[in-house]
Amino acid sequence: FTSRPVPPANIHIGDTFTLNCQVAARPAAAVAWTRPPLNTPITTNTTHLTITSLGLVVTNVVQADMGQWSCSATNSYGTVTVHFQMNIQAASNAPAFTSQPASQTVGVGARVTLRCQAGGVPSPAIMWEKDSVDIDLTAAGLQWIPSTGTLTILSASLSDAGSYSCTATNAHGSVSAAATVAVEALAVITPALRNQTVVAGNALTLTCRSTPSLGVRTRWLLNGMVVGMASALTIASTALADGGQYWCEATNSAGTARASLFVTVQALPTFTTPPSDVIILAGSSVNVPCRVSGVPPPTVSWVLGSTTVQNTPHVSIGGDNTLAIVNADTTISGAYTCVATNAAGTARSSAKVVIIGRVTFTTFPQDITAVAGKGATMACAATSDNGVISRTWYYPNDTRIDPTADSRVAVSDGTLSFTSVEYSQR
Numbered sequence: 001f002t003s004r005p006v007p008p009a010n011i012h013i014g015d016t017f018t019l020n021c022q023v024a025a026r027p028a029a030a031v032a033w034t035r036p037p038l039n040t041p042i043t044t045n046t047t048h049l050t051i052t053s054l055g056l057v058v059t060n061v062v063q064a065d066m067g068q069w070s071c072s073a074t075n076s077y078g079t080v081t082v083h084f085q086m087n088i089q090a091a092s093n094a095p096a097f098t099s100q101p102a103s104q105t106v107g108v109g110a111r112v113t114l115r116c117q118a119g120g121v122p123s124p125a126i127m128w129e130k131d132s133v134d135i136d137l138t139a140a141g142l143q144w145i146p147s148t149g150t151l152t153i154l155s156a157s158l159s160d161a162g163s164y165s166c167t168a169t170n171a172h173g174s175v176s177a178a179a180t181v182a183v184e185a186l187a188v189i190t191p192a193l194r195n196q197t198v199v200a201g202n203a204l205t206l207t208c209r210s211t212p213s214l215g216v217r218t219r220w221l222l223n224g225m226v227v228g229m230a231s232a233l234t235i236a237s238t239a240l241a242d243g244g245q246y247w248c249e250a251t252n253s254a255g256t257a258r259a260s261l262f263v264t265v266q267a268l269p270t271f272t273t274p275p276s277d278v279i280i281l282a283g284s285s286v287n288v289p290c291r292v293s294g295v296p297p298p299t300v301s302w303v304l305g306s307t308t309v310q311n312t313p314h315v316s317i318g319g320d321n322t323l324a325i326v327n328a329d330t331t332i333s334g335a336y337t338c339v340a341t342n343a344a345g346t347a348r349s350s351a352k353v354v355i356i357g358r359v360t361f362t363t364f365p366q367d368i369t370a371v372a373g374k375g376a377t378m379a380c381a382a383t384s385d386n387g388v389i390s391r392t393w394y395y396p397n398d399t400r401i402d403p404t405a406d407s408r409v410a411v412s413d414g415t416l417s418f419t420s421v422e423y424s425q426r
Contacts, residue, residue, distance in 0.1 A: 005055060005071050007086045013061055020055040021071035021082065029073035036067025036086075063088060094173035095124035099149055101166055101179035105215070107254025108185050110156050116177065117149030118168030125169050131162045156183045186257055187216045187250040193261040198238050199344045200267045200295075206233040208248035210257065221247045240265050240295060268347060269294035269340035275323070275351035279390050282330050282357050288323040290338035290349065298340040298347075305334060330355045330386040357385030363414075370421040378416045389414075 005019035023029045033042040033056050035049070042049055042056070050057040058065065066088040072081040101114040118124050128135040128144075128151055135151075137144040143152040153160050165178040187210040198204045208231050210216050220228035222244055227233065235242055243265035250257045273291035280286050292298050300321040302309035309315060309323070314332055316324045323336060333355040340347045363381035370376035382389055391414045393401040401416070403409045410417045 001073065001080070001082060003055075004082050005069070005084055007069075007084060011061055011065075011086060011088050013063060013088060015061045016057070016059045017061075018052075018055055018057050019069070019071070019084075021073075022054065023073035023080075025073060025075050025077075027075050029075040032072045032074070034070045034072075036065070036069065039068070039070065061088060093119070093121040095120035095168035095170055095175050097168065097175060097177055100177040101151075101164060103180040103182075105182040105184060105253050106156050107252065108157060108183060110183075110253070112153035112156050112160065112181055114151045114153075114164055114166070114179060114181075115149050116151065116166035116168070118175065120168070120170045120172065122170050124174070127167045127169070129165045129167070132165075135164075153181075156181070158183050158185060184212070184215060184252050184254045186254040187212065187252050189248060189250055189257050189259040193248060193259045195262045195264070197264045197266060197343075200240055200265050201237055204235045204238050204242070204263065206246060206248075206261070206263070207231060208233075208250065208259070210250035212252075215252050217251045219249050219251075221249065238265050240267060265295065266342065266344035267293070267295040268344045269298040269342055271338070271340070271347065271349050274349040275336065275338050277352040277354070279354040279356065280325070280328055282328055282355050282385070284328050285324075285326045286328070286353075287318075288325070288336065288351055288353065290321045290323065290340075292321070292338075292340040292347070294340065294342045294344065294347075296342050298342040301339050301341075303337045303339055304332075309336070325353065328355045330357045333386070354390070355386070356390060357387075359384045359389060365416075370418070372423050373420055376418045376421050380414045380416070382414070 001022065002024050003020040003022045005021045007019060008017050021031060023031060033051065034040060035042055042051065045051060048059055050059070066086055068083055069086055070081050070083045072079055095118045097116070097118050099115045099117040101116055104112065106112055116126055118126065126146065126149065128137060137151070141154050143154060161181055161183040163178055163180050165176055167174055167176045189208060189210050191209070193208065196204065196206065206220065208218055208220070210218065218231045219226055220233045243263050245260055245262050247258055247260045269292045271290070271292050273289050275288045275290045278286050278288060290300060292300060302317055302323050309317065311317065314326055314329050316326070318324055321338070325332065333353055335350050335352050337348050337350040359382050361382045363379050365378050365380050368376060368378060380391060382391065393411060393416045395401060401409060401411070403411050408419045
């Protein structure tokens with residue numbers, strides 16, 4: 001050997017250098033190299049190892065390069081080998097984080113994971129503090145895994161809230177990182193929700209307050225459908241469909257609190273068939289219907305004047321609230337009022353019942369001769385036992401004469417007048 005390979009005294013990861021190995025021989029000798037592990041032959045050039053005429057170039061030293069190397073020279077007379085040891089010195093690095101803890105908000109009972117890993121040479125030691133006080137990493141309820149840099153609070157309580165800091169230290173320095181852990185308790189809905197009753201068409205506001213209020217998301221549900229996304233739910237004009245069971249949900253990181261109330265929507269009584277005026281002869285019978293709707297279903301009574309109608313031989317109230325008049329007597333004439341009442345309120349509708357007593361004609365209609373186009377008058381007068389008379393005129397074909405339908409015809413106090421007679425009216 002005219003030059004033997006001698007590695008540098010201090011080799012560090014990432015270094016590059018040349019190992020000289022030159023031989024004088026006759027005949028010429030072939031040079032071969034081996035490297036660790038297990039004296040592995042170096043047969044081809046790579047970006048890491050390159051064989052030149054002067055020796056072997058090692059580029060970007062790695063930890064696996066540490067160990068025994070050799071250079072051999074061989075010709076027809078034999079082989080000579082030089083062995084040498086390559087020792088790699090560890091670099092001196094201050095700590096540097098590869099992962100840091102992150103701030104988070106959790107609910108009571110949740111699992112909290114804080115990660116803190118750091119590199120450095122020598123490997124740094126990790127220490128944790130909470131609110132500037134050292135944490136005993138062996139304490140119950142904690143789990144510390146150095147290999148993954150994970151500190152876990154197995155079940156968070158309100159006392160676990162605070163500022164957590166992790167410090168990585170070695171001989172060359174230290175670095176710290178901090179994170180805040182906020183722990184929230186499950187929201188409490190207070191005061192308790194109360195059932196509500198409202199009349200259809202009126203406004204309704206439902207309010208759901210919770211403690212704590214910060215960080216709480218509130219929503220309202222009706223029959224499983226979301227109907228509001230705030231603590232207050234307002235319905236400007238309620239309808240019957242707005243009745244039912246409402247749920248308030250207050251959600252934060254600790255979970256969801258739920259409470260319910262029942263809304264009853266009432267509807268004022270409404271007349272679907274109101275009573276109408278009737279005129280009958282004494283001794284006749286007639287039914288005066290009164291049908292109503294409402295929520296809750298209304299109760300119905302009848303009033304004559306200011307007196308509540310009771311069942312008598314002449315007047316009775318049926319199961320469908322119909323006023324039945326049987327064998328009418330003139331004394332029961334008057335204004336009858338149907339009164340419908342429920343929890344939402346009261347509605348009234350009135351009708352006149354006119355009972356005509358025995359009628360006696362005092363003036364009978366007389367035949368007349370009229371000139372077409374001229375006026376004509378026919379009189380008809382009568383009296384009744386109770387002075388109540390209703391008079392109706394008919395054409396010879398039994399068609400009722402309606403003065404409101406023909407401007408040439410007028411009826412006044414029983415007298416029929418034609419302003420201009422037509423031939424067809426004979």
